[in-house]
Amino acid sequence: MNNQKRIQILERLRTENPQPETELKWNSPFELLIAVLLSAQATDVSVNKATDKLYPIANTPQAIFDLGVEGVKQYIKTIGLFNSKAENVIKTCKILLDKHNGEIPEDREALEALPGVGRKTANVVLNTAFGWPTIAVDTHIFRVSNRTKFAMGKNVDQVEEKLLKVVPTEFKVDVHHWLILHGRYTCIARKPRCGSCIIEDLCEFKDKIYPDE
Template sequence: MNQQKRKAIFARLQAANPTPTTELEYDTHFQLLIAVILSAQATDKSVNLATARFFPEFGTPEGILSLGLKGLTEKIKSIGLYRTKAENVIKTCRILLEQHKGQVPEDRAALEALPGVGRKTANVVLNTAFGHPTIAVDTHIFRVANRTRLAQGKTVLDVERKLEKIVPQEYKLDAHHWLILHGRYVCLARKPKCRQCGINDLCEYKEKSGIVPL
């Protein structure tokens, strides 16, 4: 795919959704961090349902620690891998209080040092909380980038590095939000909705319907 076509894709995604953001619900940088940790291998909807049970009253590092491991586990047991996630969140709260004065650090290395935080989670927090033009590649972005031939790669890191190179600077801040939403609602894993796709004619997916957007 040439760069002119790539730029046209992001221009259309921007026109359709000028101010994209995460679908996770939160009020503070800390709550965003916790929500993203909980979202691994879980839907944003399931995470929002769970965090609504404790964010209003216990949505701070001190608040979650007051719940304790047992209390937090009970609150998030509807989410996959909830036991491991509860342990990671408790440990993360302690580290934030002991090493960062209860604040979420605006630093990749410090973020990735937190239990339950990997490169993708750090990218989401840096982008959404602090406005860094990072690109967090999840399964949706990995699929869309490869299927459309926007940025092909064999691994998540390959795709992230390719997107970092090819996404025009003016679109980089919002790029991963557009691609996630496109993968979540249009370019579905089993049966992409090519008829409803606003970039159908720019996409290079060999098996697409070939029907231009309605």
């Protein structure tokens, strides 16, 4: 795919959604971090249901740490992998209290040092909470980038590297949200909704699917 076509795609996505946001509910960088940590192999809807109950009770590192592992489990037991996630949440809160005065560090290395926080989670926090031009590549973004030929790669790291290279600066802060929402609602995994896609004519996917097929 050439750069002119990529820019057209980005312009259309921006026109449709000028101020894209994550579907995770959060009111502070800490709430966002915990929500993203919980969202691994889980839907945003399931995470929001859990944090809707958790955050009114505890939404700071100290308050959640005081709940303990078992206390956290009671709020997140409907989410996949809740046992290990509860332990990571408590360990993360302890590190934030001990090393960062209870604040979320605006630093990739410090974020990735937190239990359960990898590059993708750090990218989401840096982008969404602090406005960094980072691009977190999840399964949706990986699929959309490869299927459309926008930014092809054999793994998430390769796709991220390609996206950072080909996406112009003016689009970098928002492209993560555009692509994830496009993959979640239009360019879905099993049967992409090509007939209602706003970038269908620019997409280079060879096996497009339409309603009458």
